[in-house]
Amino acid sequence: MRLGALIKKDLLEEFRTRYAVNSLLMFAVTALVMVSFAVGMNPLTGQLHAALIWIILFFSAMSGMARSFIKEEEKNTAPALRLAAEPELVFLGKLCLNFLLMLSLGALVIPLYYILLHPRPGSLAPAALVIFLGITGLVGATTILAAIVAKAGSKSTLLPVLSLPVLLPLLVTAINATGTAMGGGTLSDVSQALQFLAAYTVVIVTASLLLFDFVWND
Amino acid sequence: MHLFLEQVSKHYQGRVIFEAVSGRIALHDSFVVTGPNGSGKSTLLKILCGLLRPTSGTVRMEQGGRELKPEERKYRIGFVSPEINLYDRLTALENLAFFTAARGLPVRRSVIVDLLEKLQLKDSLDQPVGQFSSGMKQRMKLACAVLHEPPVLVLDEPGSNLDDRGKQLFENTIRAQRQKGIVVIATNEPGEVEKFGQKVLHLGRAPGGPDQKGPPGGI
Amino acid sequence: MLWKYLLGFYMLLVTAAAFLYAPPALGLGELSRIIFFHVPVAWVGCLAYLVSMLNSIAFLRKQKLEYDRRAAFNAEIGLVFTILATVTGAIFSRYTWGEYWSWEPRQTSIFVLLLIYGAYFVLRSAIEDEEKRARLASVYSILAFISVPFLVFIIPRIYSHLHPNPIINPGKQMEMDARMFRVFLASLAGFTGIYAWFHNLHSRYLKLKAKFEEAEKHA
Numbered sequence: 001m002r003l004g005a006l007i008k009k010d011l012l013e014e015f016r017t018r019y020a021v022n023s024l025l026m027f028a029v030t031a032l033v034m035v036s037f038a039v040g041m042n043p044l045t046g047q048l049h050a051a052l053i054w055i056i057l058f059f060s061a062m063s064g065m066a067r068s069f070i071k072e073e074e075k076n077t078a079p080a081l082r083l084a085a086e087p088e089l090v091f092l093g094k095l096c097l098n099f100l101l102m103l104s105l106g107a108l109v110i111p112l113y114y115i116l117l118h119p120r121p122g123s124l125a126p127a128a129l130v131i132f133l134g135i136t137g138l139v140g141a142t143t144i145l146a147a148i149v150a151k152a153g154s155k156s157t158l159l160p161v162l163s164l165p166v167l168l169p170l171l172v173t174a175i176n177a178t179g180t181a182m183g184g185g186t187l188s189d190v191s192q193a194l195q196f197l198a199a200y201t202v203v204i205v206t207a208s209l210l211l212f213d214f215v216w217n218d
Numbered sequence: 219m220h221l222f223l224e225q226v227s228k229h230y231q232g233r234v235i236f237e238a239v240s241g242r243i244a245l246h247d248s249f250v251v252t253g254p255n256g257s258g259k260s261t262l263l264k265i266l267c268g269l270l271r272p273t274s275g276t277v278r279m280e281q282g283g284r285e286l287k288p289e290e291r292k293y294r295i296g297f298v299s300p301e302i303n304l305y306d307r308l309t310a311l312e313n314l315a316f317f318t319a320a321r322g323l324p325v326r327r328s329v330i331v332d333l334l335e336k337l338q339l340k341d342s343l344d345q346p347v348g349q350f351s352s353g354m355k356q357r358m359k360l361a362c363a364v365l366h367e368p369p370v371l372v373l374d375e376p377g378s379n380l381d382d383r384g385k386q387l388f389e390n391t392i393r394a395q396r397q398k399g400i401v402v403i404a405t406n407e408p409g410e411v412e413k414f415g416q417k418v419l420h421l422g423r424a425p426g427g428p429d430q431k432g433p434p435g436g437i
Numbered sequence: 438m439l440w441k442y443l444l445g446f447y448m449l450l451v452t453a454a455a456f457l458y459a460p461p462a463l464g465l466g467e468l469s470r471i472i473f474f475h476v477p478v479a480w481v482g483c484l485a486y487l488v489s490m491l492n493s494i495a496f497l498r499k500q501k502l503e504y505d506r507r508a509a510f511n512a513e514i515g516l517v518f519t520i521l522a523t524v525t526g527a528i529f530s531r532y533t534w535g536e537y538w539s540w541e542p543r544q545t546s547i548f549v550l551l552l553i554y555g556a557y558f559v560l561r562s563a564i565e566d567e568e569k570r571a572r573l574a575s576v577y578s579i580l581a582f583i584s585v586p587f588l589v590f591i592i593p594r595i596y597s598h599l600h601p602n603p604i605i606n607p608g609k610q611m612e613m614d615a616r617m618f619r620v621f622l623a624s625l626a627g628f629t630g631i632y633a634w635f636h637n638l639h640s641r642y643l644k645l646k647a648k649f650e651e652a653e654k655h656a
Contacts, residue, residue: 005319009305009312016307016346076303079269080362083292084320144580148573152563161559165552166580169587200587207583211576214497218270218569231566232650271500 002085006093010068011100019071020101024064028109031056036116046183047175049119054175056109057102057135058167062160064101065142068094069150078150082217091143091212095205098139098146106135119182126190127181133197134174140201141166144208147215170200219245219281219369221266221400226275228261235261236421238275248392248401248414253421259404260301262421263374266402268292281369293321296363299374304355304362306348310339313347313358314365321366330365337361337387352379360391369399377407389413444630451620451627459620462613471529473620477628479522479547484632485515486550490582493575503643505571508578509561510639514632516554523547542592549588553581 014020035052044052072078081090110131114121142163149158177185177193221243228235235258243249251259264270266277268291279291286294304313314330334340337357342350347358356379363371376388392414395401403414411418455473462469489511496504526544527537538544560577564570613621 002320002322005316009308009316009320012312013305013307075306076301077305079297079299079302080304080317081320082269083267083295083297084317086289089320141580141584144576148560148577151569151573152560153565155563158559158563162556162577165549165556166584168549168552169584169591172588173591196587196591200584203583203587204580207580211497211579214572214576 028060047179050179066156122182137201140205222278250415251404257421296368475525482519493578
């Protein structure tokens with residue numbers, strides 16, 4: 001399967017350098033520790049916990065995903081890829097890879113957050129679902145933006161600047177719904193947010209697929 | 219099979235790189251592009267491969283009496299260029315297996331190993347490409363370009379970084395490719411022009427003048 | 438040429454009417470007069486973004502740089518008007534709700550518009566090649582535009598609602614005095630006229646610039 005080959009290639013590269021994973025991990029852990037020191041023993045509301053979690057996730061995502069296309073442009077491997085696979089395929093490959101990367105990050109950061117800051121657990125299943133869909137949308141919107149940044153001279157500081165306006169509806173919804181769930185909200189309390197996150201992801205990924213050719217090819 | 223260049227021009231940031239280049243390349247042709255540095259040889263090859271859009275003019279490719287779409291053309295070309303690299307972290311074998319699979323072709327280890335053997339890289343097939351010498355990298359790029367047996371092989375400065383034995387390997391590949399399809403080479407080495415220049419296109423500015431419109435390229 | 442003066446005179450009349458003809462709104466007092474300027478300015482800020490985004494789509498379809506230049510200058514006009522809307526909004530906010538900024542839905546929306554404009558120009562300034570800049574900026578503009586309806590949907594559900602209700606509620610009664618409403622509409626038309634004038638000026642400037650560049654090439 002062609003998509004599988006693209007993902008496998010990136011995983012192999014990642015496995016040998018561990019660049020993205022390392023920088024992502026260090027970033028997330030640094031942010032977590034800082035937050036944990038700042039909060040200390042003060043009790044926070046569910047909303048505040050949710051906001052902190054998403055701030056950590058957002059900025060780690062920015063530092064981790066920026067590399068996904070920059071490395072192809074910097075090392076001049078991008079033209080070889082252009083001659084071998086259709087743009088849609090390349091996009092989907094990077095999308096899947098970023099998704100795997102961010103899911104592993106989430107699987108690490110969230111438990112660590114609970115251990116370090118011990119918020120009230122609230123309702124776990126709705127919270128997990130919101131965070132899962134939120135990460136999906138985050139990856140869906142950021143992947144094409146990472147490609148734009150790679151084409152714009154690989155200035156990785158550009159990514160958060162470009163991402164924030166596009167991601168704002170997603171972040172606002174995700175923070176709010178995560179807060180609701182951490183405050184003990186049930187599945188039906190967050191169902192509207194879940195639908196919203198899914199709709200956002202579908203729309204933005206479809207648009208990315210249509211527009212990616214313009215970004216990827218000169 | 220034919221490859222047509224029709225009045226192809228490229229401007230970059232308001233500067234004219236070349237203007238109204240035309241040419242017709244047929245099956246079994248080897249087509250050489252020459253010209254001084256900055257005359258746009260590499261740019262022309264990139265346009266030919268579909269990696270770059272021309273400012274005006276068109277590139278067309280016909281195969282079996284059918285005209286190919288621009289995006290189809292891209293996948294029927296093998297391109298060796300100093301501006302294109304393989305994945306440094308992957309081994310020779312992994313690189314070639316990846317590019318085969320990414321093209322949607324069946325990956326056969328024996329085919330890849332045979333090819334590496336032909337290019338005298340068999341001993342290094344499990345070594346990361348990043349550790350290769352520049353001559354080995356150049357041969358590796360050639361392996362990647364002919365891997366999918368493209369009807370058109372495009373080589374940008376193929377002789378660079380190669381020793382005599384490496385040059386011989388390239389020459390053999392070029393001759394073999396001419397039997398099956400088309401070869402396009404950009405080079406400034408007089409020896410190579412003489413050897414392969416069945417048709418020669420000279421790109422360059424009009425001598426002695428700041429006139430950037432350049433002479434119309436022709437054969 | 439004449440209608441520029443007519444527009445100036447018209448805006449003079451609208452300004453005078455806003456202060457002398459329209460009565461102050463119940464509850465808000467003299468402060469309510471700011472809507473004759475604040476709302477039209479915000480409207481132009483949104484309109485310019487819409488026009489800019491449509492030009493971006495046109496660029497991607499036709500690949501003519503002219504459309505991208507239009508997209509860019511519409512964004513410039515839009516940015517100025519959006520800043521004006523933000524400032525007038527903040528003043529209004531300060532004297533009705535006590536704070537310059539209160540993350541009220543409409544304030545948040547205009548803030549996001551500012552963010553989009555800001556990111557758009559940062560992206561443009563990061564790319565030197567005009568063609569590439571046009572493509573990437575166009576794609577970004579469209580992506581950002583897609584996120585706006587989601588925002589409009591989500592924000593009022595989350596933040597408290599302080600803003601005066603929309604002036605015209607579909608299906609409901611108009612909440613505005615007839616004289617106020619007349620001045621409001623006149624101002625809306627006037628500011629749209631100013632936008633059209635800017636647009637026209639800039640289009641002519643671009644055309645002249647293109648002509649000069651063309652002439653320089655041939656000189």
